[in-house]
Amino acid sequence: MGWFKKKTEEEKLIEQYDRLVKEAHRLSHTDRMASDAKQGEAEEVWQKVEALRQQQQS
Numbered sequence: 001m002g003w004f005k006k007k008t009e010e011e012k013l014i015e016q017y018d019r020l021v022k023e024a025h026r027l028s029h030t031d032r033m034a035s036d037a038k039q040g041e042a043e044e045v046w047q048k049v050e051a052l053r054q055q056q057q058s
Contacts, residue, residue, distance in 0.1 A: 010052050017045045 007015075024038035 010049060013045055013049045013052070017042050017049065020045060 020038050020042035024035045024042060027035035027038060
């Protein structure tokens with residue numbers, strides 16, 4: 001039925017990206033350097049997502 005469908009690697013990375021962006025936004029109100037670090041981590045994760053998408057298209 002899909003209740004226990006395993007998430008793809010892309011779905012996992014996108015969820016991780018979303019968590020990092022939300023955390024970066026939360027930190028931006030109090031600690032700009034930590035926020036920038038989280039945003040950098042999010043960008044690295046997004047690059048992995050794009051790399052996966054390129055592999056799937058090839």
